[in-house]
Amino acid sequence: MNLKPMDKDNNPLVKLDAGVKLVLAVMLSIIPFFCQRQGSFLILVLFLGFLTVLARVSLRTLRNSILSYGIIVIFPYLFGFLISWLTARYSANSLFVYEQGFSAMALRLFRLFLFWYVGTLYLYSTPLSSLLGVLDKCLFPLKKLGVPISEYLKVLMCVIENLKKSGSEVKNKFQEKKASLSGDHKSLFILNIKGIAQIIVSFLVDSFQNLDQIQEDLDRIKVEDLYTYRLKVAKPEIIAVGCFLAINLGLYLIETGYWVW
Amino acid sequence: MNKNRRYAIITILVTNAILISLLESLIPIPIPVPGVKLGLANIITLIAIAFLPLKDVLLIVVIRCVVVALLTRGVMMLAFSLSGGLLSALGMTLVYRSMSRFFSVKGISIIGAILHNTAQLTVASLVLGQLVVLYYLPVLLISAVVTGFITGTIGEIAINELRKKDFLKANLAEPAVEEPEQVGLGDGEEQNEEGYR
Numbered sequence: 001m002n003l004k005p006m007d008k009d010n011n012p013l014v015k016l017d018a019g020v021k022l023v024l025a026v027m028l029s030i031i032p033f034f035c036q037r038q039g040s041f042l043i044l045v046l047f048l049g050f051l052t053v054l055a056r057v058s059l060r061t062l063r064n065s066i067l068s069y070g071i072i073v074i075f076p077y078l079f080g081f082l083i084s085w086l087t088a089r090y091s092a093n094s095l096f097v098y099e100q101g102f103s104a105m106a107l108r109l110f111r112l113f114l115f116w117y118v119g120t121l122y123l124y125s126t127p128l129s130s131l132l133g134v135l136d137k138c139l140f141p142l143k144k145l146g147v148p149i150s151e152y153l154k155v156l157m158c159v160i161e162n163l164k165k166s167g168s169e170v171k172n173k174f175q176e177k178k179a180s181l182s183g184d185h186k187s188l189f190i191l192n193i194k195g196i197a198q199i200i201v202s203f204l205v206d207s208f209q210n211l212d213q214i215q216e217d218l219d220r221i222k223v224e225d226l227y228t229y230r231l232k233v234a235k236p237e238i239i240a241v242g243c244f245l246a247i248n249l250g251l252y253l254i255e256t257g258y259w260v261w
Numbered sequence: 262m263n264k265n266r267r268y269a270i271i272t273i274l275v276t277n278a279i280l281i282s283l284l285e286s287l288i289p290i291p292i293p294v295p296g297v298k299l300g301l302a303n304i305i306t307l308i309a310i311a312f313l314p315l316k317d318v319l320l321i322v323v324i325r326c327v328v329v330a331l332l333t334r335g336v337m338m339l340a341f342s343l344s345g346g347l348l349s350a351l352g353m354t355l356v357y358r359s360m361s362r363f364f365s366v367k368g369i370s371i372i373g374a375i376l377h378n379t380a381q382l383t384v385a386s387l388v389l390g391q392l393v394v395l396y397y398l399p400v401l402l403i404s405a406v407v408t409g410f411i412t413g414t415i416g417e418i419a420i421n422e423l424r425k426k427d428f429l430k431a432n433l434a435e436p437a438v439e440e441p442e443q444v445g446l447g448d449g450e451e452q453n454e455e456g457y458r
Contacts, residue, residue: 068335075295076385080396105391112337112388119336128331152324155268155275159328162276170280193411197418200281200304204423207273215269 011125013055016240017232018130019137021122024244029118031251032111039254041110047247048117055125065120069113077109132157133229150223157226158218166207174199271317275324278305282329297404300374300412303349307370307416308423310354318354322346337388344384349377366420370413374405 013021035041052062081102123131132153139149253259282302302325309318326346330339353373356364364372378401386394 064333065335068333068338071295072338072341072381073385073389076382076394076397077389077391079400080391080393083396084393108389116335116337123331123336131331151264151268152320155272156324156328158268158272159275159279159324160332162272163279163328163332166276167280167283171284174284193414194418197415197422200277200301200415201419201422203280204273204277204308204419205426207277211266211269211273214272215263215266218265218268218272 011054011056012236013051013121013125014127015236016125017234017237018126018134018229019231020233020237020240021126022134022138024240025118025122028244029115031248032114035111035251035255037254039259040251043247043250043254044114048114048121051121055121057121057124061120061124065117069116073112074109077105081105128157128160129227130229132227136223136227137229154218154221154223154226158214158221162210162214170203173203267317270313271321271324274305274309274321275328278302278321278325279328281305294400294404297401297408299408300377301415303370303373303377303409303412304416304419306346306350306353306373307366307413308420310350310357310369311366311420312423315351315354318350319347322350340388341381341384345377345381348380349373352376365413366417367410367413370416371406371409374409374412375402378402378405 032041032044035044126134136150136153139147143149250259279302281304282300285299285301305325306318306322309321313321323343323346326339326342329342330336350373353369353376356369356372361369379398382395382398382401386392
């Protein structure tokens with residue numbers, strides 16, 4: 001997990017209006033599900049590659065995104081596919097025969113990956129304050145129902161601030177206490193469950209010392225101080241929409257067969 | 262209770278849940294299985310279930326999932342973690358409040374882990390449109406029993422420690438406001454008007 005502030009990046013994608021970017025990102029993530037031809041996917045991959053370079057996405061973020069997708073989606077699928085195939089082969093029972101072709105499934109997994117990746121790019125290139133501002137606007141139906149969305153987002157922002165403050169400190173404390181618990185690290189969680197519980201309790205007790213301070217902060221800080229969002233349409237937004245439309249036109253031409261690639 | 266005092270407690274619990282889950286990487290697991298982790302953040306959910314009303318427990322789970330999704334930049338992760346987190350929190354609360362005579366905190370934690378893994382795999386199956394993914398369920402269920410037992414054991418000790426110190430109850434009260442005397446927090450589970458224990 002990266003606890004560095006996302007607001008520090010300064011590149012064209014970050015400067016883009018968060019709301020306009022959200023609409024474009026949602027549309028871009030849905031487009032792969034309408035594409036059939038290889039050329040369309042090639043264009044999408046090239047476009048996403050260009051955006052990745054433009055956003056200066058770190059290799060670590062890329063690796064983590066691919067890894068989590070692999071662990072959560074691909075691994076269980078491949079495991080199930082293998083078990084299904086083995087069961088069908090050795091039991092000779094047609095009930096276990098896996099009907100869908102591997103290529104169709106690979107295509108679905110690829111589309112889902114593109115969907116996943118667009119989301120990662122959006123979050124990577126959007127400053128947290130702008131993102132919460134957009135969320136605040138997007139969740140207005142819940143506000144109308146009486147859910148205190150702004151208050152919850154304030155708590156969320158407060159959590160992130162607290163994490164920034166105490167993240168490394170807690171890590172160091174944990175390592176110190178872990179070292180004092182046992183010399184044999186491999187058996188740490190088996191032998192020292194009570195020790196870990198005590199560490200967690202001491203963390204909680206320590207952190208509750210800041211309760212009054214956090215409450216004061218929450219009393220003092222107004223939502224507008226933490227995040228604001230106002231739709232901004234300037235040259236970068238017009239260029240972004242233009243690029244998006246151009247990509248769509250290219251995809252349309254490929255899909256309808258007017259442009260063979 | 263003051264609204265912001267309640268939010269401050271939620272802030273602290275969510276922060277601790279995220280920090281504890283970060284610390285998980287520092288604890289070596291003898292047999293790593295893809296998609297399986299200890300889920301130490303669940304300890305905070307257990308503590309919240311023991312001391313706070315359901316509404317706050319669910320809020321803690323939602324805010325934790327959203328913050329982790331924002332920090333790890335995983336939009337789709339949010340769907341998986343929210344489904345698992347909310348279902349397990351609801352299930353554990355239900356069991357804790359209505360069947361705590363039959364289940365210890367360890368048992369409740371195991372139920373939570375099972376619900377969490379089942380919900381996540383069901384979402385994966387829906388997203389992929391493939392039931393074949395559910396073949397992975399037995400692996401996740403076995404691991405849920407093990408990880409649920411471990412987090413439940415830690416959670417039980419932590420809850421007892423916090424009760425002994427009367428710690429959360431003391432913090433739930435307003436500063437400089439005298440708190441009316443309350444009876445213990447055993448199986449009877451007494452609540453005040455707002456549902457705090």
